[in-house]
Amino acid sequence: xxxxxxxxxxxxxxxxxxxxxxxxxxxxxxxxxxxxxxxxxxxxxxxxxxxxxxxxxxxxxxxxxxxxxxxxxxxxxxxxxxxxxxxxxxxxxxxxxxxxxxxxxxxxxxxxxxxxxxxxxxxxxxxxxxxxxxxxxxxxxxxxxxxxxxxxxxxxxxxxxxxxxxxxxxxxxxxxxxxxxxxxxxxxxxxxxxxxxxxxxxxxxxxxxxxxxxxxxxxxxxxxxxxxxx
Numbered sequence: 001x002x003x004x005x006x007x008x009x010x011x012x013x014x015x016x017x018x019x020x021x022x023x024x025x026x027x028x029x030x031x032x033x034x035x036x037x038x039x040x041x042x043x044x045x046x047x048x049x050x051x052x053x054x055x056x057x058x059x060x061x062x063x064x065x066x067x068x069x070x071x072x073x074x075x076x077x078x079x080x081x082x083x084x085x086x087x088x089x090x091x092x093x094x095x096x097x098x099x100x101x102x103x104x105x106x107x108x109x110x111x112x113x114x115x116x117x118x119x120x121x122x123x124x125x126x127x128x129x130x131x132x133x134x135x136x137x138x139x140x141x142x143x144x145x146x147x148x149x150x151x152x153x154x155x156x157x158x159x160x161x162x163x164x165x166x167x168x169x170x171x172x173x174x175x176x177x178x179x180x181x182x183x184x185x186x187x188x189x190x191x192x193x194x195x196x197x198x199x200x201x202x203x204x205x206x207x208x209x210x211x212x213x214x215x216x217x218x219x220x221x222x223x224x225x226x227x228x229x230x
Contacts, residue, residue, distance in 0.1 A: 012075045017136050018145040018183040022200050023079040024136075026186055030071065030124055030193040037061070037223075038126055041093045041216040053224075054098035054107045054172075056214060060091055060223065072122060072195055072227070080120065080197070083229035091122070091225035096204060097214045100171045108168035109159075110137040110180055113198035113226060115149045121198045122225035125188040132220065133188040135173075135205040136196070137180040145183060146199045172206035188220075198226060 010029040017024050031037055044058035069086050098107065113121055123134055138145045139155065141162065147155045162179050175182050185205055186194045196202065206212075206220075213219035 010071070014075075014077065014079050017196070017200065018138060019143075020145040022136075022146060022197055023076075024184070024186070025075045025077075025079065025195040027071065027075045027193040027195070028189065028191070030191050031068065034126060034191040037064070038216065038221065041126065041221055044093055044216070046093070046095065046214065046216075049094060052104075052106060052111070053094065054103060055094060055096040055212075055220075057092040057094050057224075060093060064223070065091055065225075068124075069227075072120075072193075075193075076120070076195060080229065081117070083118070085230050086120070087228045087230050089119075089226040089228055091223060093216070094222050094224040095214060095216060095219040096206060097212050097219065099212060100208075103170060103172070105163055105168060108171060108173060109163075110135075110139075110173060110201040110203045112147045112201060115147065115152060115199055116228075117148065117197060117199065118229040119198040120195060120227040120229060121202075122193060122195050122223070122227065124193040124223035124225075125190065126221040126223065127188065127219070128190045131188065132207050132210055133186045133205045134194055134196075135175075135182050135186075135203055136184040137173075137201040137203065138183050139201060140179055140181055145201055146197065147201065148199050171208065172210075173203050174205060174207060193223075
């Protein structure tokens with residue numbers, strides 16, 4: 001159970017993003033004991049993230065999702081559509097560590113994590129000094145703010161032509177570019193979580209010159225999770 005005092009201290013803000021009015025939930029005071037999560041991360045065994053993630057990942061404490069799935073579901077409310085439960089696809093401690101010069105082209109652009117409206121992404125910020133967050137984008141040429149299966153072929157064909165003609169600079173995307181307009185941004189804050197649909201075009205908002213330490217005590221420590229509504 002989540003302690004009642006933690007629930008009283010939790011604050012949820014919901015709003016819609018962009019012209020497509022995609023739902024976004026921001027939860028402050030997300031975890032009952034974020035310091036314990038940081039301690040667990042400092043003892044965890046991190047390894048390269050894979051799946052295009054520009055950093056490292058590690059296993060979560062086994063009770064993290066059991067405690068927090070009800071919090072996520074309550075914060076989502078009906079804004080994301082009706083569902084009976086949330087199914088966990090993947091979740092882990094994550095730290096962005098890749099230097100800008102080492103990013104491959106796909107890591108320099110906004111992305112989507114899945115094509116279905118039922119797929120949900122979670123980012124739980126666990127760095128007390130974090131100033132970066134998560135940003136959301138519109139692709140200028142197509143006007144898309146989300147990419148589902150029906151849009152994917154058109155979107156990627158257009159984007160591939162753009163990247164071939166004008167490759168993105170060796171940096172994390174940090175605002176408007178010739179190809180993308182930033183339409184919203186959630187600032188990181190200690191023990192804040194953000195929940196959104198996985199098919200929204202988004203990126204970590206990694207500032208130029210940001211500290212990209214692999215040390216959980218000083219790096220951009222988060223929990224990243226991927227869920228499905230059922």
